[in-house]
Amino acid sequence: AQSVTQPDIHITVSEGASLELRCNYSYGATPYLFWYVQSPGQGLQLLLKYFSGDTLVQGIKGFEAEFKRSQSSFNLRKPSVHWSDAAEYFCAVGAHRSGYALNFGKGTSLLVTP
């Protein structure tokens, strides 16, 4: 069965520290991979996506993610976190050549401390 796992429900980092949010997926075919961010009371906003090519992708707000096929992972990183990055982060996977739905993980809640 297709699945997306975000192992960390909550993460707390200090402002200025580096960040890595984990995402693992289980898909039968080459997936399309996304990271979305959701601030309280807001809709989801796309941070970045991976379809093919260079496995390190750059997104908005200084985020990047690396696709590792051998580990079935697509972890999100940021070198230096800002207080405004506090939000809920969702990894999502789309199927290649079939289906319309994105399969979302359960999310990781990021808290940034001074």
Next chain:
Amino acid sequence: GAGVSQSPRYKVAKRGQDVALRCDPISGHVSLFWYQQALGQGPEFLTYFQNEAQLDKSGLPSDRFFAERPEGSVSTLKIQRTQQEDSAVYLCASSPQMGSGANVLTFGAGSRLTVL
């Protein structure tokens, strides 16, 4: 419009009532999706429209849920005889591309439904 607009933002219904949630996608967007997000969970797919055609309704949890997009723009998600388990945020998203797993979605802020 500039973004995806959803209304109402908040809806409280008594169990057994019918509710209608509206989505106004970005003008010209071909694809429209509805997702359900329960508290503490990620969004779960409900249904997909390509213009006015509902091409996938596999995620609708029961026959109490019905969605339409009659003119290929505004969409309405209707829930009949609401139950407490229907309490969730209902997210609408649109995309300029034909539907696929590669769609980049623009989401609305959601309609939060609370069923008492």
